[in-house]
Amino acid sequence: MGDVALRAGVAKTTLYRRWAGKNELVVDAVAVLFDELELPDLGSLSADVQGVVLQFAALLERPETKTALMAVVAESTRDEALRTRIRDSIVARQKRLVLLGRERAQERGELPSEADPATAARTADLIFDVIAGAVVHRALVSAEPVDADWAQRFTVLLIAGLGATASGRVDQKPGGSV
Amino acid sequence: MGDVALRAGVAKTTLYRRWAGKNELVVDAVAVLFDELELPDLGSLSADVQGVVLQFAALLERPETKTALMAVVAESTRDEALRTRIRDSIVARQKRLVLLGRERAQERGELPSEADPATAARTADLIFDVIAGAVVHRALVSAEPVDADWAQRFTVLLIAGLGATASGRVDQKPGGSV
DNA sequence: GGAGTTACGCTACGGGTCGTAGCGTATGGA
DNA sequence: TCCATACGCTACGACCCGTAGCGTAACTCC
Numbered sequence: 001m002g003d004v005a006l007r008a009g010v011a012k013t014t015l016y017r018r019w020a021g022k023n024e025l026v027v028d029a030v031a032v033l034f035d036e037l038e039l040p041d042l043g044s045l046s047a048d049v050q051g052v053v054l055q056f057a058a059l060l061e062r063p064e065t066k067t068a069l070m071a072v073v074a075e076s077t078r079d080e081a082l083r084t085r086i087r088d089s090i091v092a093r094q095k096r097l098v099l100l101g102r103e104r105a106q107e108r109g110e111l112p113s114e115a116d117p118a119t120a121a122r123t124a125d126l127i128f129d130v131i132a133g134a135v136v137h138r139a140l141v142s143a144e145p146v147d148a149d150w151a152q153r154f155t156v157l158l159i160a161g162l163g164a165t166a167s168g169r170v171d172q173k174p175g176g177s178v
Numbered sequence: 179m180g181d182v183a184l185r186a187g188v189a190k191t192t193l194y195r196r197w198a199g200k201n202e203l204v205v206d207a208v209a210v211l212f213d214e215l216e217l218p219d220l221g222s223l224s225a226d227v228q229g230v231v232l233q234f235a236a237l238l239e240r241p242e243t244k245t246a247l248m249a250v251v252a253e254s255t256r257d258e259a260l261r262t263r264i265r266d267s268i269v270a271r272q273k274r275l276v277l278l279g280r281e282r283a284q285e286r287g288e289l290p291s292e293a294d295p296a297t298a299a300r301t302a303d304l305i306f307d308v309i310a311g312a313v314v315h316r317a318l319v320s321a322e323p324v325d326a327d328w329a330q331r332f333t334v335l336l337i338a339g340l341g342a343t344a345s346g347r348v349d350q351k352p353g354g355s356v
Numbered sequence: 357g358g359a360g361t362t363a364c365g366c367t368a369c370g371g372g373t374c375g376t377a378g379c380g381t382a383t384g385g386a
Numbered sequence: 387t388c389c390a391t392a393c394g395c396t397a398c399g400a401c402c403c404g405t406a407g408c409g410t411a412a413c414t415c416c
Contacts, residue, residue: 001374011394016375063255070252073319077245083321091320125320126331130308133315138307141251141314142269143261153304153343160342161335179403189365194404361414369406374399381394386387 023082026072031089039097045105049155057146060139098128201260204250209267217275223283227333235324238317276306
């Protein structure tokens with residue numbers, strides 16, 4: 001915090017006049033970093049997914065990003081208010097990427113239109129947790145590279161799974177396709 | 179740390195004689211917690227996946243587990259040695275669950291046998307990151323419940339994706355099934 | 357049985373960081 | 387000109403990690 005104030009050229013007390021504490025400041029900083037993510041139209045759902053995966057991985061490779069993100073998530077484990085703040089400021093904002101990607105895929109005819117809005121929202125949440133969770137886990141927990149090959153393999157898995165989810169295969173015993 | 183020593187009924191210095199520092203102790207503690215995970219044979223790949231997802235989620239709901247895990251992962255962001263220690267003590271150990279689940283599914287005929295061992299290993303790593311990452315992200319970042327409904331939806335997605343991965347569908351533009 | 361080794365307990369301390377109190381100061385508008 | 391608002395600065399309290407140094411008990415080995 002002293003370092004932050006130093007780099008910002010302000011007094012430490014000024015930081016505490018704008019943010020309630022270290023956690024709040026870090027959440028806001030991370031939220032700004034995540035706003036760099038974009039979803040250019042690469043022509044297919046597969047390419048879009050791979051693109052965002054590699055982009056997210058590149059963001060997570062930057063020391064400030066991964067350290068700040070994980071530190072604040074770890075802290076949120078013991079602070080309910082911080083947890084909701086993370087969800088509102090970071091998670092909810094980036095769901096736009098999933099919604100935009102799905103919309104484009106539907107326009108291309110790669111995914112069917114959603115019938116039930118509630119189911120559509122739950123599916124979007126599922127997709128978001130799968131993508132973000134897998135990339136974070138691969139990069140920061142397993143500590144192995146998120147390269148083009150991995151992104152490609154992950155995308156194959158995800159999109160095939162998406163097809164099953166979208167086609168209403170919600171029986172109690174899935175996996176009958178093999 | 180003072181609290182740990184107090185609860186253990188030993189002096190703080192004794193802890194530092196057994197572990198190099200707080201991080202190493204926490205990694206070992208988390209590794210023990212993760213060893214509670216089991217993979218009972220529930221009769222189908224789908225049931226096995228749902229079972230382990232719910233079991234993992236229950237483990238992550240316990241305050242000690244989630245706080246300790248995320249704290250040490252966050253710290254590993256700035257400590258390469260700690261990072262490899264986490265990978266060796268926690269991640270690598272729990273890959274047994276994926277390998278066992280796949281083996282059973284192959285015996286049941288739900289998944290084909292692997293031709294290339296290297297590809298099989300990479301696929302196992304992918305599955306592990308997807309499962310662990312999605313559950314952790316859902317529970318601790320999105321801060322939404324990992325209940326039976328979510329586990330069921332996630333399993334449908336994963337197993338359908340597994341089918342695509344296993345059947346050698348590794349073309350540049352997947353998703354042609356929709 | 358005596359001497360040495362090993363492991364542990366205990367106190368005190370240094371270092372670092374978060375967050376706050378209190379006070380002085382400048383800027384900008386009425 | 388006066389007042390309100392915001393900022394800078396110093397000092398400080400509180401907390402926690404990790405270590406130094408020393409005393410002590412148990413255990414082994416001759």
